[in-house]
Amino acid sequence: MARSRAIPVLVLLGLLAVASMVAFMTVGARGRWDFILPFRGAKLAAMLLVAYSIAVSTVLFQTITNNRILTPSIMGFDALYMLIQTVVVFFFGAAQFAIAGPNIMFLAEVVVMVTFSGLLYRWLLSGEMRSLHLLMLVGIVFGVFFRSLSGLMQRMIDPNEFVTLQDRFFASFNTIHTELLLLAFAAVLAVTAVGWRLLHTFDVLALGRENAINLGVAHKRAITIILVLVTILVSVSTALVGPVTFFGLLVANLAYQVTGTSKHTVVLPAAILLAVICLVAGQMVLERIFAFNTALSVIIEFLGGITFIVLLLRRSVR
């Protein structure tokens, strides 16, 4: 019965996603199309990349941790990314950003990020630690630690350099860093190519470490690869729009709910489409109807935060 529901749900979500993209490109367009289309197109492309990255990274992260409350952001991944950026500015100055160009900086940051998250999170997630609460606590402590460390460094640097950083630290869908688009797209493409080959292991990994090993999945290797993929995706979305804590949680859990299954071939596309709908339609409504009076990230974080609390409460009741 779950199978028969999956297809109509995906088709419906697909139609909604396309509709919101069309609406975003056309609604309220006054002026020359040859300006509007590339201008909005770049923004749309960035939002699609962000939606894809956050949805896929969250679902995969939840698969390897076997729970539906943790997300990379809650575990402090994007705080780590911000810290890396701060450290770069702290030691080399914002001028380096300008000289090296955003693409080189992004690549360097991703490499550092993958290395560090590999070191920090692999032992956490390799299955030795069974307690969800301990895992969450460690994640939150990591997040706070990374944020305070970057906070300290930001207070010590030149105010001019701080401004360059500050611009990157608030999630904003109005000031997307579109100069990174091509590279971000390439990164997402590479991640997808690797993920595609692992697709059949995702459902098995979701059964838990012991069942996965029993069924012949090289657990540690699979977890490590997926963790690298997740890290790259988090870097992409954080570099483009800044940190968004609860958005992934929101779309991943909505995807589980509307599809009523755990099969990754259904859940992954559903989560991606939901993320696209939320971001693109939400941004369109805010830009055209509320005339930029609110930030989309605030609304998304508000809804996502509520989902988080509801999930926590339901889990503790069960």
Place this chain on the structure above:
Amino acid sequence: MIEISKVTKAYGEAVVVNDVSLSLPARGITSIIGPNGAGKSTLLSMVSRLMPMDRGRVMVDGLDVATTPGDVLARRLSILRQDNSVSSRLTVRDLVTFGRYPYSKGRPTVEDRGHVEQAIAYLGLEKLADRFLDELSGGQRQRAFVAMVLCQDTDYVLLDEPLNNLDMKHAVTMMKLLRRAVDELGKTVVLVLHDINFASCYSDHIVAMKDGKVVHQGAPDVLVRPDVLKDIYDLDIAVEEVGGRRIGIYYF
């Protein structure tokens, strides 16, 4: 045959399995019994590569479990641990189908589907096949997991307390089913059991562990004796013969 040689596992200072060497015969039911904390489950986890060992080696049919690729071993040996909770939303049939993963890598063939239905029928789960796991009782879920492991169709089946959560009828059915799998299909089943009487009635071989060591082993009529049981459990257990089987009585 499973050859366990000089296997040791310690958590910090506490040595849980201490230099155990053991050979478990192929074709037959071997039960591992012993008091809580004797290292039974840890030993089973190491044999089934779920847990790395500190020292020692385990060979299954000549394959070293530490170095043989996981998917090769998954077609030879299956393991079911005690508490199985799954966060995925799966039906019983979905779960049992995972048993075919080592063969079909997520794309079950017609033949795989046949195995799945057979395993479901074997455990009497036909009526529950389309129910979701979170809608089942603990015992029903336990049977669904056993069905998955049987569906894996391996020569060696390792079960850690498979009778957990099962009522008397289903416990007996489970043991009879395992006995049939051994007698008809030539499987090798290794169980961790808490009920010495199930071990006595259904096993070909019993291994008794205590404090991380193997203290006794042998056929049921050698093991199920008051003096031996006293040594293992530190409890006075009277042994009576009922219908040719040795039954320990320890309730009072």
